[in-house]
Amino acid sequence: MLKSLTIVSYTHILASHLEPVSVRFFDLPVSMACAILDGAAFDASPSYMGGSCMLLAALRKANADLRIFTADDPDFAPYGERVPGSWSSMVAALEVSAPIPDEGVLYVTSHAPLESCADADRLRTVVFGDLPIQIGYCSGRNSTLNGLEYHKSSEVLVAAADLVLLLALRGELEHGPGGISIESSKTVGLLVHRGEAVELYSGTLHLAPCRARPDGFRAAIVLPRGTNEVLPDGVLSGDDPLLRKRNKWIMAHPERKALVDQGVLPLIRGSNREVRPVAEPA
Known part of the structure; x- marks a missing residue:
């Protein structure tokens, strides 16, 4: 801060x-x-x-069509909250063991170097009340929305590089004659700085982060253990078309063919929202 x-x-x-x-x-x-x-x-x-205000101002200028704020802004309150404290052990483990791919996004559900680092126990007790958790990571050079998912539990993200999360609320889903949908313009941008941890509340719509800088992002992803695992046979049904994996309800943007080909329904209307990254200040 x-x-x-x-x-x-x-x-x-x-x-x-x-x-x-x-x-x-x-x-x-x-x-x-x-x-x-x-x-x-x-x-x-x-x-x-070179500080926080300069990056936020630059991102707002480059993305004038997107409302962007930080975790200490009151606008973030419906979506989640900052997890106070220093997370240097988690950041160091990410920087050593979580590579940023040249293309696409890499998501690892459970990663031993993160689950054994000094900060892991504190996250488990402070946020999840000592429930079993998994700590994986997400890294890449993504710049677009692509889809939205939610869990019926909190999710914690610890950033090892500046990044932007595109967020919406489950209550903003529209239930019309054609089924569930959401307009991409409902999304807002949360700027998460390197070393910062944020909790996304249950029902906050999100997906992979977007890079704030051209060189990409990496972050720890903390969830109740078992989240994102394959569902047992017979669990998927037409009664809940968004449920695709354990504790994972997801929808795709029609332009994200990789998700649509997996059977994720293309229910996001409007443009595939983009976050334009900004260079380091001169």
Whole structure:
């Protein structure tokens, strides 16, 4: 979290005079500081230039059609919450053992180096109340929505690189004469910074992350053990067409042929939403 931000040459447009002033904000969440600065003309210190606000502002500029916020923003509250604490052990294990493929997305359900790292027990107790969990990872250079899934349990993501999650709510699914569907414009973007952990509540629609930087993303994925395993014979039925694996309800965008070919129903209307990544600040 950003603790202190100094802004110089900031024009205080609400004052009776329009002259540069110097302002310091203490202990502001990143989203609040960015909201204060949004649209303002300012020269920031070098430490700020490479920081959280700069990345959020750059992503918003590159993706003007997508509402993007961070985990400390009140807008995230319906979807989930930040998991407080340091996750350096998990991040280090990811960086050593979770490669980023040159193309596509790689998802490993359970990964021993992550499940044995020092942070694993804390995640199991703090978020899942000591239930058995699995810790795998997702990595890649994905930039598009492709589909949406939800679980009837929380999911935790620990980022080892900046990434954006495209999210919607289960309550936004439309139940019409043609069945269940959702418009892709319902999705919002959650920027998750390297080293940050977020909990997605049960019923929050999501899928693989999108890269925030051109060089891709990687993140630990923590779920109740057994999630995403193949269902036993006879469990799949027309009564619940979204249920495709254990604790996994999923729908595809029609453009994501790989999912459609697996039998996932193409129920997402509108464009296959894209997150345009941004380069590191100069």
